[in-house]
Amino acid sequence: MMVLQNLGFFLQHCAKAKALRSGLSLHAAAIKIGLVAETSICNHILNFYAKCGLLHPAHQMFDEMPHRNLVTWSAMISGYNLWGRPHIALQLFSKMQKHFKPNDSVFSSALSSCASSRDSNFGQQIHALALKLNYCSVSFVVNSLILVYMKCGMCGDGLSVFTDSSFVHPTLVSYNIAITGLVENKLFEKGMELFMILFRRGLLPDRFTFAGLLGASEAVYGLSTVLQLHCQMVKLGLDCISFSGNVLMTLYSKFSLFPESYKVFRSIGEKDVCSWNTAITYCCHGDDHSKALDVLREMDANPDDYTYASVLSAAANMASVRIGKEIHCRLIRTGPEWDVGVRNALVNMYGKCGNITSAYTVFERMEIRTLISWNTIIAAFANHGHAEKAMALFDEMKTIGVEPDSITFLELLSACSHSGLADEGKMVFESMSRVYGISPGIEHLCCLVDLLGRSGRLSEAEEYSDKQLRDDEVVLGCLLSASRVHGDVGVGERIAKRLVRLGPLSAASPYVLLSNLYAMNNNWDAVLRSRRLLRDGDVEKEAARTSIYVCTLRI
DNA sequence: ATAGGGTTAG
Numbered sequence: 193m194m195v196l197q198n199l200g201f202f203l204q205h206c207a208k209a210k211a212l213r214s215g216l217s218l219h220a221a222a223i224k225i226g227l228v229a230e231t232s233i234c235n236h237i238l239n240f241y242a243k244c245g246l247l248h249p250a251h252q253m254f255d256e257m258p259h260r261n262l263v264t265w266s267a268m269i270s271g272y273n274l275w276g277r278p279h280i281a282l283q284l285f286s287k288m289q290k291h292f293k294p295n296d297s298v299f300s301s302a303l304s305s306c307a308s309s310r311d312s313n314f315g316q317q318i319h320a321l322a323l324k325l326n327y328c329s330v331s332f333v334v335n336s337l338i339l340v341y342m343k344c345g346m347c348g349d350g351l352s353v354f355t356d357s358s359f360v361h362p363t364l365v366s367y368n369i370a371i372t373g374l375v376e377n378k379l380f381e382k383g384m385e386l387f388m389i390l391f392r393r394g395l396l397p398d399r400f401t402f403a404g405l406l407g408a409s410e411a412v413y414g415l416s417t418v419l420q421l422h423c424q425m426v427k428l429g430l431d432c433i434s435f436s437g438n439v440l441m442t443l444y445s446k447f448s449l450f451p452e453s454y455k456v457f458r459s460i461g462e463k464d465v466c467s468w469n470t471a472i473t474y475c476c477h478g479d480d481h482s483k484a485l486d487v488l489r490e491m492d493a494n495p496d497d498y499t500y501a502s503v504l505s506a507a508a509n510m511a512s513v514r515i516g517k518e519i520h521c522r523l524i525r526t527g528p529e530w531d532v533g534v535r536n537a538l539v540n541m542y543g544k545c546g547n548i549t550s551a552y553t554v555f556e557r558m559e560i561r562t563l564i565s566w567n568t569i570i571a572a573f574a575n576h577g578h579a580e581k582a583m584a585l586f587d588e589m590k591t592i593g594v595e596p597d598s599i600t601f602l603e604l605l606s607a608c609s610h611s612g613l614a615d616e617g618k619m620v621f622e623s624m625s626r627v628y629g630i631s632p633g634i635e636h637l638c639c640l641v642d643l644l645g646r647s648g649r650l651s652e653a654e655e656y657s658d659k660q661l662r663d664d665e666v667v668l669g670c671l672l673s674a675s676r677v678h679g680d681v682g683v684g685e686r687i688a689k690r691l692v693r694l695g696p697l698s699a700a701s702p703y704v705l706l707s708n709l710y711a712m713n714n715n716w717d718a719v720l721r722s723r724r725l726l727r728d729g730d731v732e733k734e735a736a737r738t739s740i741y742v743c744t745l746r747i
Numbered sequence: 748a749t750a751g752g753g754t755t756a757g
Contacts, residue, residue: 300748303748304748307748332748335748335749336748338748339748339749364749365748365749366748366749368748368749369748369749371749372749372750373749398749399749399750400749400750401749403749403750403751404749404750406750407750407751434751435750435751436750436751437751438750438751438752439750439751441751441752442751442752464751465752466750466751466752467751467752468752469751469752469753470751470752471752472752472753473752473753496752497753497754498752498753498754499752499753500753500754501752501753501754502752502753502754504753504754505753505754508754531753531754532754533753533754534753534754535754536753536754536755537753537754537755538754539754539755540754540755562754562755563755564754564755565754565755566755567755567756568754568755569755570755571755571756597755598756599755599756599757600755600756602755602756602757603755603756606756635756635757638757
């Protein structure tokens with residue numbers, strides 16, 4: 193009896209700590225002393241396997257057990273639920289009902305499976321069963337139920353569970369799940385309402401509440417609301433813990449308030465990898481690439497795939513092959529298990545830094561390639577003026593069965609543009625909708641018009657732009673620029689008139705182009721006129737500037 | 748039971 197209890201206790205510990213080796217030797221010991229016929233021991237062994245994600249041995253135990261009880265089923269169902277197999281978990285739940293009535297923990301596992309597989313039908317069935325068996329006052333069954341409805345986008349049903357009179361004491365967790373669900377379903381005001389009610393009920397929000405409320409994929413609250421929420425978080429000390437602080441950082445960045453985001457980062461006490469990654473990412477978005485690299489050097493957590501992908505992108509944007517190589521070396525030293533995202537970022541970095549050979553080597557050595565990998569390498573060759581290679585890679589990717597997207601075509605068009613291949617560009621453009629069912633966007637049209645214009649095929653370019661239903665500032669800008677290159681005042685004036693009709697322009701370049709066009713033809717009065725237009729339009733023309741990165745090699 | 752981060756173009 194003693195042995196039985198102790199063995200069970202140890203196995204439970206192994207399951208919790210995911211201690212594989214110890215658990216396995218306990219299983220061996222159980223066989224050796226002939227305890228594998230004991231239902232309770234078998235349950236413990238099964239549970240150990242299930243919690244560790246070893247679903248095969250767990251299920252084998254399940255099949256071989258002479259007597260199964262509710263705990264057996266519960267452990268098996270929870271294992272499948274825990275390790276991302278919700279459908280199997282639900283099948284088992286159905287089978288189980290022939291033998292046992294579910295208890296609260298089985299209910300909770302099954303409902304969690306419904307939530308992750310977005311199975312509202314099954315959820316409703318379990319809801320009915322829970323009502324029948326009187327489990328709808330147990331808080332964590334009800335919480336799981338709210339989660340199911342929210343994940344399935346049935347917010348009304350979720351909220352009615354929440355306000356159901358039999359559910360007398362919604363806990364903070366219930367509020368958190370409901371608020372998070374409402375925000376996920378874009379019902380921001382409802383979420384905020386519930387947030388207020390929570391206060392009135394005398395509860396205090398925690399990190400989950402704020403994370404749920406602030407986790408909106410877009411900044412919808414308006415800055416003043418965000419500031420108020422930030423204040424609340426400061427009061428409760430939740431701004432300086434990573435869990436909710438990270439979300440706040442992301443939110444500020446959505447308002448492009450990168451310095452604010454960075455301040456939050458600095459105030460977080462124990463920063464986790466994600467805090468560091470978020471800081472690095474948004475330094476990059478704020479165009480402060482060298483700060484991003486400083487953050488990397490200061491980082492005390494272990495960098496992961498996300499870190500390296502972001503930081504390589506910083507190196508790429510600075511076009512600094514020195515820093516890029518430094519990071520690559522670090523990857524080689526600590527690798528080799530870097531995922532496809534990191535490798536894509538490497539290819540991109542070498543491409544942007546002008547090292548096409550290294551870019552291609554990294555690409556060729558990749559075992560797994562995504563659409564982004566192909567797009568990245570095609571862009572690299574396109575930018576280096578190797579249109580044929582870009583096209584060849586496009587063919588190769590189609591042969592393997594990777595479906596191109598609109599970005600692929602943008603890059604192919606840019607490849608043609610960089611190499612002056614007007615006819616090929618037209619073919620690419622035409623094939624988009626005809627062969628691939630992707631309708632060209634305004635940016636594709638710009639690229640093509642630009643390409644035709646540069647090749648001196650102004651009338652063709654104008655034809656394409658006329659197929660547009662309305663005038664577009666950028667497309668017309670391309671045409672104007674082409675007429676400038678070829679000194680065609682007739683086309684230039686016609687386009688300029690259309691541009692002016694669009695109203696005040698956001699960019700100064702069309703005015704400048706037009707005046708340069710006149711200057712080319714020695715029409716100085718017209719130059720003055722177009723310059724005045726620029727001033728009257730209240731458009732600022734910033735002085736152009738160029739910067740280079742100086743790097744000293746020490747040999 | 749409840750979260751947060753990346754890599755392609757523009």
